[in-house]
Amino acid sequence: MKAVLRLTICILLFWVHPADCQSKMVKIKGGTYIPLYGRDSLKVTIVDFQMDVYPVTNKEFLEFVKANPKWQRSKVKKLFADKNYLKDWKSDTELGDQQSLKAPITNISWFAAKDYCECQGKRLATIDEWEYVAMSNETIPDARTLKSYNEFILGWYEKPKTFNNEIGSTFKNYWNVYDLHGLVWEWTLDFNSVLVSGESRKDVDNDTNLFCGSAAVGATDLMNYAAFMRYAIRGSLKAKYAMKNLGFRCVRDINE
């Protein structure tokens, strides 16, 4: 009798709970690599963590704002989101006509994304973690030198309105994570650590008056144009911006 009860509750826990609010995650095995923009030693070490398989969807975010009214469009503080926040929604709790429940959520600010993840006991990925997972293709963990890998990303940059596509519509990478490239850009926890001033004349001479130590953060591989674009976007963002092609996904530390 006891066993049956235990089983039922187990099934309930594993069925209801993840399906309801926790999206699927996979384990990412840590490692060392050289990102486009690194630290002093160039190499960055990533420890094991878990990452959402898909970006957060419209449906998931809709449930989040229903449960947390402070993130509804009419209630959100101007400090935390600009006027583009959820701007295509019909109302505080209704998606727009063109928006699919299974498409990635966009038009959200960094503050909203951060709070969403924290609500689930997760967090946003750091740039280094995100880039670590994103440098893989279908078969190998670091595909950055492959022509096909870079061409795929650059090809996406040319496609309009990919934010309307449903999650899972791009390739599954080495880590079993979908949609890192090809759907939307994604917020990262420390996006504001990209010290690119956005003005080429300023970047060239490492303007030491604006940024203390900026000479230390140079790009390691200028051939990686696709990644360079990502860093440039991050450098130009402010946390309250809500952009139409910028979504997010969450990660979680593994505590053993």
Add this chain to the structure above:
Amino acid sequence: MKYLKFIVVLLVLTVITACKDNASHKVSEEESVYKCPMQCEGNKTYAKLEACPVCKMDLVMVENQRTKSVADDVISDESIFNLTTTWHTEEGSTVQLKDLKGKTLVMVMIYTTCKAACPRLVADMRNIEAKIPKDKLNDLQFVLVSIDPKNDTPARLKAFAKENFMDGEQWTFLQGTESGVREFANVLAVKYKQISPLDFSHSNIISVFNSGGELVHQQEGLGVDNKETVDSILKLVQ
């Protein structure tokens, strides 16, 4: 009895994942006014969103020009007091940003092991303070927020304050959490990156907030002319 444990776990999970919701304060809709982005007719404003009669460009909404003095109990939408993270001061007490309410705030982000820009940034802060008449200092708080919460403990910040002759009432040093600091930096549009265990790159920005916590002025760069910053502070404390 074991299944009871599962129920407990389930309950705990629910509690953890449920997010607390701060009662948000409803602010009444203000009337918006529009302005030509090219300022064809100077600062002339229009009541409707239409094209500029001179250059035919679409008008843009003018940010609400709020009054400088803010009512005591209301925190506006754009106020940094909406941040609810807690901080430790150099005196060892625990505060939230809204505890600083009521005074004009001059804020900067630094770290104490910094050799390059921070000493100059700190000097910039002292230079600004020196230009404020002594009788106005009571209405002002100079706040230095550490971007290195791991190393900059309250004790370390206190020592730094003494070394730099910034131990007076008008100076406050804050140690936060890593995520709290990241969030605060994002409100200030300050960028920073750890480049080695004791070193950070960071933007050099001094920000002025009115007594309601709304951003009024930002000074960017090192050793720049602080006249505008001082003027904006004086305007607020008058």
